[in-house]
Amino acid sequence: MNTIDAAKPEDYLQIDIVSDVVCPWCVIGFKQLEQAIHQTGTPATVKWHPFELNPNMAEDGENLRDHIHRKYGLDEAASAQTRERLTALGLELGFAFNYSDDMRMVNTFRAHQLLHWAGPYGKEHPLKMALFEAYFIRHEDLNDLTVLGEIAQGVGLNPAEAQDVLSDGRFAQTVRQEEKFFTDQGIQGVPAVIFDRRHLVSGAQGVDAYVSILRQLNGHFST
Template sequence: MSDIKLKIDIISDLVCPWCVIGVKHLRNAVVKNNWQHQIAVEWYPFELNPDMPAEGENLRDHIVRKYGISEQESDRNRQHLIECGKKVNFDFNFTDQSRIYNTRHCHVLLDYAYSLGLQTQLIIALVTGYFTDGKNISDIEVLLEIGESVGLEAAEMLAHLSDASENDKIDVIENQWIEMGISGVPTMVFNNETAITGAQSVEDYEKILRPFFETEE
């Protein structure tokens, strides 16, 4: 008999720093209460910039243009993210040369990795490669290297990346979430019952999760 009491669907994008913070807080809440063996997690795609060219765009320029903020505000936001990251043991290494990239290839590989039970390992490697190491996660060679580091085969990855139906599948999944009202990330869906958008605190995640693990006396 399965011990899984809670399925968590995490809708996210690799270039969203608050997805990293939110998931780290979620994990801390889970581990703190020893719920990890009763939870199944699946990651789903939501591209924030589906039209981003392969070469990407300077991150600060992108943020200033997209959100209509000043460079000074962008710098303050970066510093806040760096501080939040340190609290959850994650390094955001922003520089003047930091870029934002197209994430379609990443999502294709994450969908493939799920079938092998390596999805969470891959997403950790990808966000670390991007935010900490400054890697171009739209570059095929970079993706193959990261994928191999978690146990994926290069030939299989290339086959999925070049398969038009695999790319179409990402569109279908994203559109399904949009039709359900999802418009931002991270969004977490708990047992198809409750959806929460935005990075929450550890305490808030505990409050959200606890009812799923309460048992009748």
């Protein structure tokens, strides 16, 4: 969990985010939310939860442009326009998307297992951010054991232990159960942001919308 602002534990606003590490709108949505948290001075704790956009993705992945065309029917021009929009939004929020024609969509089940393992060490949030950067900026394969070990090491985790966790799949069933829990609740797309374990907001809503939500939930906080 990540404490965005300092406060007594009982004053934290719990924010649960269901997302995938290869979801650009999850990056955008979180960065918007992060700005809103700082603007409102809301002491908040973020907990990430697994969702796979492509649970049946092959081990070697698929060219991202081909994947977008196959899954969403977007032609090359529409796909390029979407990437340009995401890149512009990212720059406004401090995240530099680095799209290229040779990027690949990858299987993310191992990445979610790694995040689950990182939680008790207090490294889930920095690891999530590192995975976003590894995929969208450096085009790293988030299904590769060595790559995932190196990313884990980068946030202060033991890379050998990280690879062992993924090799033996000790958290695989737990992650599958958590994924099923959220899909059973009707979540079919991400990001899905749950405030105070009660209020679900779907999609990247924008900084102003998140500011409004936070103020409604925490009327005693002020800018």
